[in-house]
Amino acid sequence: MDQLLQHLLNATILGGTYALLGIGLTLIFGIMRVVNFTHGELYAFGAYCMYALVMPLGLNFFMALVVAMALGALLGATIELLLLSRLRGADIDTTMLVMIGAWIALQNAEQLAWTGVALSINNPFPSEPLIVGPLSVSWNRVYVFFVALLLILGTYYLINRTHLGKAMRATFQDRDTAALMGIRIDRIHTATFALGSALAAAAGALLGPVFVVAPTMGDLAAAKAFAIVILGGLGNIKGATLGGFILAFVEELGAGYISSGYRDAMGFLLIILILLFRPTGLFAQKERVG
Amino acid sequence: MLELRDLVCRYGKVTAVKGLSLKVERGQLVALIGTNGAGKTTTLKAISGLLPPSGGSIWFDGVDITRASARKILSLGIAQCPEGRHVFPYMTVTENLEMGCYLRTDKQEIAADFERMFEQFPRLAERRLQPAGTLSGGEQQMLAIARALMSRPKLMLFDEPSLGLAPNFVERTFDIITNIRANGTTVLMVEQNALAALEMCDHAYLLESGSLALSGSGAELIDNPHVRSAYLAG
Numbered sequence: 001m002d003q004l005l006q007h008l009l010n011a012t013i014l015g016g017t018y019a020l021l022g023i024g025l026t027l028i029f030g031i032m033r034v035v036n037f038t039h040g041e042l043y044a045f046g047a048y049c050m051y052a053l054v055m056p057l058g059l060n061f062f063m064a065l066v067v068a069m070a071l072g073a074l075l076g077a078t079i080e081l082l083l084l085s086r087l088r089g090a091d092i093d094t095t096m097l098v099m100i101g102a103w104i105a106l107q108n109a110e111q112l113a114w115t116g117v118a119l120s121i122n123n124p125f126p127s128e129p130l131i132v133g134p135l136s137v138s139w140n141r142v143y144v145f146f147v148a149l150l151l152i153l154g155t156y157y158l159i160n161r162t163h164l165g166k167a168m169r170a171t172f173q174d175r176d177t178a179a180l181m182g183i184r185i186d187r188i189h190t191a192t193f194a195l196g197s198a199l200a201a202a203a204g205a206l207l208g209p210v211f212v213v214a215p216t217m218g219d220l221a222a223a224k225a226f227a228i229v230i231l232g233g234l235g236n237i238k239g240a241t242l243g244g245f246i247l248a249f250v251e252e253l254g255a256g257y258i259s260s261g262y263r264d265a266m267g268f269l270l271i272i273l274i275l276l277f278r279p280t281g282l283f284a285q286k287e288r289v290g
Numbered sequence: 291m292l293e294l295r296d297l298v299c300r301y302g303k304v305t306a307v308k309g310l311s312l313k314v315e316r317g318q319l320v321a322l323i324g325t326n327g328a329g330k331t332t333t334l335k336a337i338s339g340l341l342p343p344s345g346g347s348i349w350f351d352g353v354d355i356t357r358a359s360a361r362k363i364l365s366l367g368i369a370q371c372p373e374g375r376h377v378f379p380y381m382t383v384t385e386n387l388e389m390g391c392y393l394r395t396d397k398q399e400i401a402a403d404f405e406r407m408f409e410q411f412p413r414l415a416e417r418r419l420q421p422a423g424t425l426s427g428g429e430q431q432m433l434a435i436a437r438a439l440m441s442r443p444k445l446m447l448f449d450e451p452s453l454g455l456a457p458n459f460v461e462r463t464f465d466i467i468t469n470i471r472a473n474g475t476t477v478l479m480v481e482q483n484a485l486a487a488l489e490m491c492d493h494a495y496l497l498e499s500g501s502l503a504l505s506g507s508g509a510e511l512i513d514n515p516h517v518r519s520a521y522l523a524g
C-alpha cells in the first residue's frame with residue numbers, strides 16, 4: 001500500500017512536466033498545423049541553458065529558469081521566422097522535412113557547444129527528501145511539480161482570457177476571418193511557436209537538475225511529447241494535460257509492478273493500443289485549442 | 291469613397307476578376323450582383339486585403355490600398371461580413387464580438403457598443419456565453435453583422451448576407467442592412483437575391499465572368515431586358 005502511494009506520488013509529480021511538454025507541442029500543432037520535430041531539442045536547449053546559467057555563470061537557480069524560458073521563446077521565434085514563415089501554405093510533408101532537418105541541426109549544435117558528456121546541475125534544495133508519513137520525495141521534485149502546474153495554469157489563462165490568446169484561437173479556427181478582424185496572422189504564428197518553445201524549454205530547465213543533461217535527452221522527450229499529444233488528441237490542450245498525467249501513471253506503475261527496464265516502453269505500448277482502438281485520441285473533441 | 295480601377299485577380303492560372311472598375315460614393319448602398327463564380331467574393335477579398343490583386347488598383351478615401359494589409363484596410367474603416375458568416379465557432383458570442391473590435395482601444399466606447407449590439411440583437415444577448423457554432427444560421431448571421439459593426443466601419447462589405455437563411459431572417463437581414471446605411475455607414479453588398487438587392491440599392495453593378503456587364507441605378511437594372519431574363523426570371 002505504501003509502495004503504491006509512493007508510485008502515485010511520483011507519477012503525479014512527473015505528470016506535471018509531461019503535461020507541460022505535451023501542451024507546448026499540441027499548441028503548435030493546433031494553431032499552426034505544424035508537426036514540430038524540434039520540440040525535444042527545445043527541451044534539451046532549456047536544460048542546457050539552465051546548466052550554462054547556473055554552473056559556469058553562477059546565476060540564481062530560480063532566475064535561471066526564467067531566463068531559460070525566455071531564451072527558449074527566442075530560439076522558437078527564430079526558427080519560426082527563419083524557416084516556417086517561408087513555408088506558409090506549403091504542404092505538411094515539406095514542413096515536416098524541414099523541421100526534421102532543424103531537429104538534426106539543433107541536436108548537433110548542442111553537441112558541438114556542450115560536447116557529448118552528460119552534465120549535472122546543482123540545485124539549492126536540501127539534500128534530505130521531504131518525508132510525509134510513509135512517503136518521501138525530493139524537494140527539487142516538489143518544486144518542479146508546482147512550477148509546472150503554475151505554467152500550465154498560466155498557459156490556460158493566456159489562451160482563454162488574454163487578447164493574444166483569443167487572437168490565437170481565432171486564427172486557428174478561421175484564418176482568413178481572423179485576418180479580417182485585423183489580427184496579424186504572421187505574428188500569431190511566431191508568438192505561438194515561441195510560446196510552445198518556451199514551455200518545452202521550461203520542462204527541460206525544470207528536469208535538467210533532476211536528471212543529467214545530455215545532447216540526446218531531447219529525443220526521448222520528443223517521443224514522449226508526441227505520445228502525450230496523441231493520447232490527448234492532436235491540438236487538444238486539455239487532452240495533452242490529462243495525457244501527460246496518464247503517461248506518467250502508466251510509466252510509473254508499469255515500471256513499479258511489471259518491469260522497471262521497460263519504463264519508457266510502457267508509454268509507447270499505450271500509444272499503440274490507443275491508436276488501435278481510439279485513433280483520434282482519448283479525449284477527441286471538436287474544439288482543439290482552448 | 292471606394293474606387294476599383296481595372297482590378298485583376300488571379301488564383302494561379304485562373305483569372306477570376308478581369309479588369310473590374312467600379313465606384314462606391316459615400317453614404318450609398320451599392321449592390322454587386324452576378325451568377326455563381328462571377329468573381330464577386332474575389333472582388334471583396336481583394337478590397338479587404340485578403341487576396342493581393344494581380345493588376346489594377348483600389349482606392350479608399352484617396353488612399354491607395356491595393357497592396358495594404360487586411361489590418362491596415364480595417365483600420366482605415368472597411369469591415370467585411372464574409373460569405374457563409376464565418377463566425378469563430380468555438381468562441382463565445384461575446385468573444386466573437388471582441389474579435390470584431392480587436393484593433394480598438396477605447397474601452398468605454400467598446401462597452402457602450404456591446405450594450406448597443408445586445409440591445410439591437412436580443413438573441414445574441416441571451417446567448418452571449420454560448421459558443422457561436424451552436425447558434426442557428428440566422429443568429430450566426432446577426433453575430434457576423436454585429437461583429438463587423440464592432441469595428442465602427444465607414445464602409446461595410448456584405449457577401450451574400452441572405453445566403454441559406456430562412457425567409458423571415460432574409461427580410462430581417464435586409465432591414466438591418468438598410469438601417470446600417472441609414473445610420474451613415476456606406477454599404478457595398480454582394481447578393482444572389484438580385485431583385486431584393488436591386489430594389490434596395492442606390493447603384494448596382496452586374497458582374498459576368500469576372501468583367502463588368504452593366505451598371506446603373508437599381509431601377510435601371512430591374513428594367514433592363516438582359517437582367518430581367520437572366521437574373522429576375524420567375
Ligand SMILES: Nc1ncnc2c1ncn2[C@@H]1O[C@H](COP(=O)(O)OP(=O)(O)OP(=O)(O)O)[C@@H](O)[C@H]1O
Pocket residue numbers: 301304305306324325326327328329330331332333373482
Ligand atoms: N481559392 C480559389 N482557388 C482557385 N480558384 C478559385 C478560388 N476561389 C475562387 N476561385 C474561382 O474564381 C472564380 C470566382 O469565384 P468567386 O468566389 O469570386 O465567385 P462568386 O461570384 O463569389 O460566386 P458565388 O456566387 O458562388 O459566391 C470562380 O471560377 C472560382 O472557381
Ligand SMILES: [Mg+2]
Pocket residue numbers: 330331332373449450
Ligand atoms: Mg461568392
